[in-house]
Amino acid sequence: MNLPMQLGSPGFCHYKSIHVxxxxxxxxxxxxxxxxxxxxxxxxxxxxxxxxxxLLIGEVSAEQILAHPAFSPYRQDTLDAAAHEALLRQRGAxxxxxxxxxxxxxxxxxxxxxxxxxxxxxHPTIALTxxxxxxxxxxxxxxxxxxxxxxxxxxxxxxxxxEVGRIIERPDTNWAADIAAKLDxxx
Numbered sequence: 001m002n003l004p005m006q007l008g009s010p011g012f013c014h015y016k017s018i019h020v021x022x023x024x025x026x027x028x029x030x031x032x033x034x035x036x037x038x039x040x041x042x043x044x045x046x047x048x049x050x051x052x053x054x055l056l057i058g059e060v061s062a063e064q065i066l067a068h069p070a071f072s073p074y075r076q077d078t079l080d081a082a083a084h085e086a087l088l089r090q091r092g093a094x095x096x097x098x099x100x101x102x103x104x105x106x107x108x109x110x111x112x113x114x115x116x117x118x119x120x121x122x123h124p125t126i127a128l129t130x131x132x133x134x135x136x137x138x139x140x141x142x143x144x145x146x147x148x149x150x151x152x153x154x155x156x157x158x159x160x161x162x163e164v165g166r167i168i169e170r171p172d173t174n175w176a177a178d179i180a181a182k183l184d185x186x187x
Contacts, residue, residue: 056104056132058140062117065130070104071114087123087180095160096183097127101143102153105135108169109153116155119175157182 053070065071100116102109113130120128131143133152138144147156155167157179165182172178 053104055134057134058132059143060130060132062120062128062130065104065113065117065132068104070110073110087119087176087183089180094183095127095158096123096125097129097158097161098179099147099156099158100128100130100153101133101147101149101156102130103133103135103137106152112153112170112175115175116153119179155179159183159186162186 053068056064056068098116098120100113102113104110117128117130120126131140133139133144133149137149137152143149147154151168153169155175156163157165157167164186167175167178167182173181
C-alpha cells in the first residue's frame with residue numbers, strides 16, 4: 001500500500017515542512033509578543049509619567065502665576081531702557097489697562113508671561129488683569145467670549161477704556177516697545 005504519508009514519500013516531507021513552518025511561526029509570534037510586553041513594562045518602570053500640574057483657571061494674581069510650577073523655569077528678562085521710557089511717556093494723564101489671557105499649560109505663556117509681569121511690576125500705575133484659561137480656551141467663558149480669545153498668551157492694551165491693540169503669543173520687538181507702539185498709534 002502506497003500511502004502519501006509513509007516515511008520517505010514526497011507527501012510526507014511536504015506535510016512535515018508545512019507543520020514545522022506553522023510551529024516556527026507560532027513560536028516566533030509568542031517570542032515577539034513577549035519581547036514587546038517586557039519592553040513596555042521596562043519603559044514604564046524607567047520613565048514614570050510626570051505628575052500633572054494643576055491648571056490655573058480664572059482671574060489670578062502675579063504672585064499666583066509666578067508661584068505655579070509651570071512658570072518657575074522662566075526668568076523675567078531685563079527691560080529695554082528706550083522701550084521702558086516710551087511706555088512711561090504714554091502713561092501721561094491716560095488710564096492704561098492691560099488684560100492678559102494665558103494658559104498655565106501653554107509653553108508660549110510659560111515663556112512670555114513672566115516678562116509681561118516684570119514689565120507690569122515696573123509700571124504699577126498700569127492696571128493688569130491676568131486671566132488663566134483652560135486648554136480649550138473656553139473657560140472661564142465670561143472672559144474668553146468677551147475678549148474673543150483665539151491664541152495664548154494674548155495681551156490686550158486699553159487706553160482710556162478703549163482697546164488700542166493686541167499682542168498675540170509674542171511681541172515683534174519686545175513687550176515694552178510693542179505696547180508703546182500700540183499706545184502711540186491710538187492718538
